Amino acid sequence: MSIAFISHADCGRHDTGWKHAEHTGRLRAVTRALRNDWELMLRVDHREGRHASVEEIALAHDRTYIDSVRAAAEAGGARFDADTVASEGSWDAALAGAGCVLDGIDLALTEGRRSFCAVRPPGHHALRDHAMGFCLFGNVAIGAHYARARHGVGKVLIVDWDVHHGNGTQALVQETEEIRFVSMHQWPWYPGTGAAEDRGPKESVWNVPMPAGLPAARYVQAFLGAVDAATTGWTPDLVLISAGFDSLNGDPLGGFTLEMGDVATLTTEMVARASAWCGGRLVSALEGGYAPDRVGEASVVHMRALEG
DSSP: OOOEEEEOGGGGGOOOOTTSSSOTHHHHHHHHHHHTOHHHHHHSEEEEOOOOOHHHHTTTSOHHHHHHHHHHHHTTEEESSSSOEEETTHHHHHHHHHHHHHHHHHHHHHHOOOEEEOOSSOOTTOOSSSOBTTBSSOHHHHHHHHHHHHHOOOOEEEEEOOSSOOHHHHHHHTTOTTEEEEEEEESSOTTOOOOTTOOTTTTOEEEEEEOTTOOHHHHHHHHHHHHHHHTTTOOOSEEEEEEOGGGBTTOTTOOOOBOHHHHHHHHHHHHHHHHHHHTTOEEEEEOOOOSHHHHHHHHHHHHHHHTO
16 A cells, blocks of 8 residues: 655744754654655655644644644744743644644545654643643644544544653543543653553543563563553544654663564554554554654654555
8 A cells, every 4th residue: 555654844843953852853864764765755655734723723722722832933932841842933833743644634534545644843742731741732632533523533543652651642532432542651751641540531541651671572562462452342443653763772762672673563563453443544643752863764664564
């Protein structure tokens, strides 16, 4: 299957500064790695995504908070917390990041095609009414609500293998019983949430806290086991992946030990499950990953596996 590679030039306008871990060089590394793999480069469908509308962002976020992000960008920038900043271009970048994911969902649900959305800022820490952990808007959480509101999708599964708990995604979807969320993450680690016993108010959350430094196979086994537990007797109509490549061995902000073969395994296994559940309707979006060359390499491995 030809997959789509969806990004937007405005994602590079989110200027955090080169000393910040989440800098624009992360996306440049992804496009550079793709250019260096000519076979894959020629096969994928390159698409520039759109900007999400304010109404679409408001599927997951409070209007007052949305307005504050726009105001911060219009004022030339702001610091929301010690880790999370906005620049003049951050409003356009955040709308583009979410919009790319929404375009991927449209493509999955109208053409049955899979996609990888190379976007920034990332989204899985963003909460309903404030920014957090490098994230402004919850790209994947917005996408899950959009799939239900725009396309009438019944059940959505979100899986997150970023080394940090997707606390924002959980907060933004856990009140909707038809959206299930699986997060494997380092524990104890930032942001300090994601205990195994935290199942959310609808029992629709599967948190998989794991210590650092284990053999990679242990992480792969734990993640897939949680996915299978979350879908026992429950078949999703759409699968969304928060693809955090800070779970790779050597990432400066994590202690997991995954290598490229593990990225391929995780992706292949999710494609196989999505094919059995929902005709392969799957959208993946970049989250963390702070060793740019490794992020680029992993993105290419991930896209090759998404092809099926």
